[in-house]
Amino acid sequence: MIETLLDILSWILLLSGSFFCLTGALGLLRFPDFFTRTHATGITDTMGAGLILIGLMLQASNWIVFAKLIIITLFSFMAATTACHAMSKAAIKSGLKPQIKDHPGRDSEEQPSKL
Amino acid sequence: MGDLFAVVMLSGIYSLLSAALFLDLHAVDVAFTEASVGAGISTLLFLATLKLVPRYDKKSRYKPTLATGALLIYGTLDMPHFGKADAPVHEHVAPRYLNESMEEIGVPNVVTSVLASYRGFDTLGETLVIFTAGIGVMSLLRISRQAKEESKSKTPADMQQQVILRVVAKMMIPLILIFALYVQFHGDYGPGGGFQAGVIFAAGIILYTMLFGLSTAQKIFNRKVLELFTAIGVFLYASVGFACLFMGGNFLDYSVLRHDPVHGQHLGILLVELGVGITVASVMMTIFFKFTWRTVKHKYNQ
Numbered sequence: 001m002i003e004t005l006l007d008i009l010s011w012i013l014l015l016s017g018s019f020f021c022l023t024g025a026l027g028l029l030r031f032p033d034f035f036t037r038t039h040a041t042g043i044t045d046t047m048g049a050g051l052i053l054i055g056l057m058l059q060a061s062n063w064i065v066f067a068k069l070i071i072i073t074l075f076s077f078m079a080a081t082t083a084c085h086a087m088s089k090a091a092i093k094s095g096l097k098p099q100i101k102d103h104p105g106r107d108s109e110e111q112p113s114k115l
Numbered sequence: 116m117g118d119l120f121a122v123v124m125l126s127g128i129y130s131l132l133s134a135a136l137f138l139d140l141h142a143v144d145v146a147f148t149e150a151s152v153g154a155g156i157s158t159l160l161f162l163a164t165l166k167l168v169p170r171y172d173k174k175s176r177y178k179p180t181l182a183t184g185a186l187l188i189y190g191t192l193d194m195p196h197f198g199k200a201d202a203p204v205h206e207h208v209a210p211r212y213l214n215e216s217m218e219e220i221g222v223p224n225v226v227t228s229v230l231a232s233y234r235g236f237d238t239l240g241e242t243l244v245i246f247t248a249g250i251g252v253m254s255l256l257r258i259s260r261q262a263k264e265e266s267k268s269k270t271p272a273d274m275q276q277q278v279i280l281r282v283v284a285k286m287m288i289p290l291i292l293i294f295a296l297y298v299q300f301h302g303d304y305g306p307g308g309g310f311q312a313g314v315i316f317a318a319g320i321i322l323y324t325m326l327f328g329l330s331t332a333q334k335i336f337n338r339k340v341l342e343l344f345t346a347i348g349v350f351l352y353a354s355v356g357f358a359c360l361f362m363g364g365n366f367l368d369y370s371v372l373r374h375d376p377v378h379g380q381h382l383g384i385l386l387v388e389l390g391v392g393i394t395v396a397s398v399m400m401t402i403f404f405k406f407t408w409r410t411v412k413h414k415y416n417q
Contacts, residue, residue, distance in 0.1 A: 075287075075290070078283055078286070078287065079287070082279060082283040082284075085279055085280070086279075086280050
C-alpha cells in the first residue's frame with residue numbers, strides 16, 4: 001500500500017520535473033531577450049532537476065543513495081540559482097537592458113512604441 | 116568562426132557532450148576526467164587567455180574544406196565496429212588486466228590499477244607533461260614587481276558588489292575542496308584519481324581567487340610554495356619508482372614495497388596518485404595566477 005503510494009508520488013514528481021525541463025528548453029529557444037532566457041534555464045536547473053531528484057529520492061533503495069541525492073539537490077539548487085543571478089547581474093552591469101513592452105494602461109504620458 | 120569566445124564555449128559544450136558519451140559507454144573515470152578537465156578547467160583557462168588577447172580572430176586564409184572531413188570519415192571506415200567483442204583493443208592485454216587485477220593489485224577500480232600500476236610509466240610521463248606545461252607558462256609569463264605593487268587592492272572592484280555570489284561561494288568552496296580530497300583518496304574504490312582531484316581542488320581555489328582577489332588567495336597559495344609543490348608531486352611519483360628499484364623490484368613495481376605484494380601495490384598507488392594530484396593542482400593554479408597577474412598588469416598599464 002505504502003509502496004504503491006510512494007511509486008505514484010514519485011512518478012508525479014518525475015513527470016512534472018520532466019515537464020519543467022521541457023518548458024525550460026522551449027523558453028531558452030523562444031524567449032525574446034537574455035534575461036527571460038536566463039529565467040528559463042534557471043527553471044530547468046531548479047524546478048526540473050530538483051523535482052526529478054526528489055522523485056528519485058522516493059525510489060531510493062537505501063539511505064546512502066537517499067543522502068547522496070539530497071546533497072546533489074542542495075548543491076544544484078544553490079549553484080544554478082547563483083549562476084543565473086550572477087549572469088543577469090553581469091549583463092546589467094555591461095549595459096544590457098531588459099526588453100520591456102510598454103503597457104497601454106501604465107505610463108499614460110508616453111505613447112507605446114510601435115513594434 | 117571568428118569569435119574566439121564562441122569557440123571557447125563550443126569546445127566546453129563539446130567536452131561535456133563527450134563526457135556524457137563516455138558515461139554512456141560505462142567509462143565513468145574517463146567521463147569524470149573529461150568533465151572536470153575538458154569542460155571545467157580548460158574552458159576557464161581559455162577564458163583567462165581571452166582576457167589577454169583580442170576576442171576576434173583575424174581573417175585566415177586557411178579554410179577547412181569538405182575534403183578534410185571526407186578524408187577523416189574515410190579514415191574511420193577501417194575501424195572495428197562499435198562494441199565489437201573481438202576488436203584489437205579487447206584482445207591484447209585487456210583480458211589479463213580485467214581478470215588478474217583483483218588478485219595482483221587488489222584495487223576494486225580496475226581503471227586505477229591499470230593507470231597507476233600496470234601503466235605506471237605512462238602516467239609518470241603524463242604527469243611530466245603537465246609539469247613541463249607549468250614550467251613553460253612560468254618562464255613565459257613573468258610577474259613584474261610593478262604589477263604586484265599596483266594591485267594591492269584586496270578584492271576586485273567589480274566583485275565587491277556580488278554579495279550573493281560571495282556568500283554562496285563561501286558555503287560551496289569547502290565542499291568543493293572536501294570533494295576533491297574524496298576523489299583523490301577514494302580513487303582506488305570508485306571513479307576518480309589524482310588528475311580529477313587535482314583539477315577539482317584547483318577549481319575551488321580559482322573560484323576563491325576570482326571572488327576575493329588575487330592577493331588574498333596568494334596569502335595561502337604563495338607563488339614560491341606553488342612552484343615548489345609543482346616539482347614535489349613529480350618528485351614523489353619518481354621517488355616511489357626509485358624506491359621500488361632499490362628494494363629489488365623493477366621501476367614502479369610496487370609489490371616489493373611491503374612484505375605482502377597487494378599491500379605494496381596499495382601503498383604505491385596511493386603515493387603515486389597523491390603525486391599526480393599535487394602536481395596537477397599546483398600547475399593549474401599557477402597557470403591561472405600567471406594569466407591573472409598578466410591581466411592585472413595590462414589593466415594598470417593602460
